[in-house]
Amino acid sequence: MVKFYAATSSEVSERELSHMQSIRNLAAECMVLLENDGTLPLINPPRKIALYGNGARHTVKGGTGSGDVNSREVIPIEQGFETAGFTVTTKKWLGDFQRRVENAKKAYADKLEAVKREQGEGASVLYYLGNPFKEPHVQAITSADHQESDTDTAIYVLARNSGEGKDRTNAEGDYLLAEEELEAIRFLAKAYAKCIVLLNIGGVVDTTELRKIQGINAILLIGQLGNVSGYAVTDALLGKTIPSGKLTDTWAASYSDYPSSETFSHINGNVDDEYYTEGIYIGYRYFDTFNITPNYCFGYGKSYTAFSIQTLDVTADGEQIMVTAEVENIGKLHPGREVVQVYTSAPAGALEKPYQELAAFAKTKLLAPGEKEVLRISFPVRAMASYSEREAAWILEAGLYYVRVGNHSRNTQVEAALSLPEAVKTVQLKNLFRDTEELKEITQDVSPYSYSSEAVEKEMAKVMVLDSSQFICETAEYQKHRPLLREHAPESENYDGGCKES
Known part of the structure; x- marks a missing residue:
């Protein structure tokens, strides 16, 4: 060692x-x-x-x-x-x-x-x-x-x-x-x-x-x-x-805009226990889904110069989604680096989903004024799945999945859509431990953030059909419970955990 x-x-x-x-x-x-x-x-x-x-x-x-x-x-x-x-x-x-x-x-x-x-x-x-x-x-x-x-x-x-x-x-x-x-x-x-x-x-x-x-x-x-x-x-x-950095946090216009603002740390007088009721709505996922305008959004960051981002192509197969984008330094004086960010939006279904989620990103080299670079950014199709607590599984629900490309979470365009005819499970897990007390998480109750050209972009987006039968569900393997833990194990009906065949 x-x-x-x-x-x-x-x-x-x-x-x-x-x-x-x-x-x-x-x-x-x-x-x-x-x-x-x-x-x-x-x-x-x-x-x-x-x-x-x-x-x-x-x-x-x-x-x-x-x-x-x-x-x-x-x-x-x-x-x-x-x-x-x-x-x-x-x-x-x-x-x-x-x-x-x-x-x-x-x-x-x-x-x-x-x-x-x-x-x-x-x-x-x-x-x-x-x-x-x-x-x-x-x-x-x-x-x-x-x-x-x-x-x-x-x-x-x-x-x-x-x-x-x-x-x-x-x-x-x-x-x-x-x-x-x-x-x-x-x-x-x-x-x-x-x-x-x-x-x-x-x-x-x-x-x-x-x-x-x-x-x-x-x-x-x-x-x-x-x-x-x-x-x-x-x-x-x-x-x-x-x-050339980008924000990894959302900077709110008011402290009360954060979903945990009333309960965090000393605010509610309880520094022993913290109850995170945000669920999936963390950071920009909350601000976008609940249509709250921040001072500075996730992924934001200016440069000493300016850039143009053009999406050249989006391709998909059963494994990977590939975005090809060209970035040009359109400034006159200074070099700089830009970060191309790819977000996805999952279809509404039985599971709660945020307005969009960051799927992948890539940073250019240092570009001189007038210089261009083509970036190829890929991510797994499985990364778009949502987790179901009831089924203890990651699931891709049926519907249209939109691919968005831009340079921060409030500056993207819909560039493609992926159509999934039938829902599929991608990973099957097990519910091993019951909650000792009920946790009430927030749920979406308002219209999400949008922008003027979004509807037209969705209509014009290139649509690619995913073959549901090509997805293989992975089943997690667990070690056997030690005797001391058996009394805490859930009933057998929660253990079947197999993948439903597509």
Whole structure:
């Protein structure tokens, strides 16, 4: 067995240097450009930058608890700009905030020590887990700060830390932006010719109030990029690397739009048990099926350039569906990479189904302006099956299955339809354990999301007929129950589990 050891030398190894360079080169692939009016990339950047926000000097590299990693050095965004040759002209503001953080950390450490002294070491650990450290709110940005910065370009780094032992809350300074943060960004948007907001976060934050602020030129979700964050961010802002990430979450317009918003974590007062009533309606499947418009949808992400996506063909057999699409960089100035996303919509039937589900995706190479690439994206026909709890099986119900192609969940076109004459089972399982209490899941009760050309696209779509008799049902094999578990096994009638012949 291969053994891995932590470095014991104070000298930085070639391995570490190589890994940090790889991270730096690849980091922009993860960044998601939410808004941009052409300000980014900074082609002719000023040599002075006004840098603000709680993440400018205290850049968050990763999560808490097991999400944390020990690093020899962490490069904050401030240092990244300075290494790139910029002069950060807001040292006084950053220094004032640093003192606020240091004072807050000292007060927190004193509190832990007091709990330990009064109640014992175990009590201080419990206090730490239940009351993790919270950074203080940022101080105001003043007219004097603006004048002393001596530049027309301001960058605000909004940071959030979360992870093990630190559940998110629907509160200011966490999911919601604190009023101090909003006031600071409003001031920057008015005072500076260029105002860029960087989101140094590991989870979703509310962007509704942020989007209302006039004068923000760009919003870039940088995420949490590890110990070379400062270098990676500077590279992306200058166009040395190109942001090409896509959202893996749906960013709602209101916290209450999320289906579990009333019961998650501390909200209902129960941190011991969590009941997930969403069922199949997780993320974009919920927002699309229940026709709720988000601020930013699943799969969304802009680029420094623009792309066209043309579906050349969709083919299908009994095993695979293949989508062939041509992507062209139709911009004039910048290279970029695009992600072609393929979604499928299953027919209405006895089983609940979301409006659409992501089936497959592929990313282009770095395309220069005017350059094209043909992508071939395939996925199994079986991937379109839905699960039946009653029959303990994955089932393709009869009807039309639509194939949609685009670059995010709210920007697709119906390109083909697959007709299945008869329902088929693809996998037969067994119900081994009964629920000890009934769980009521939400069900669709409204019309799903749609768009103006959808009906016409469905009518014009190429239709391919799938042969139901060609599907082979796989039956899962289980180990025999150990004697200690027999009393919990279901009755024999739930065990037949064979596949119905097509």
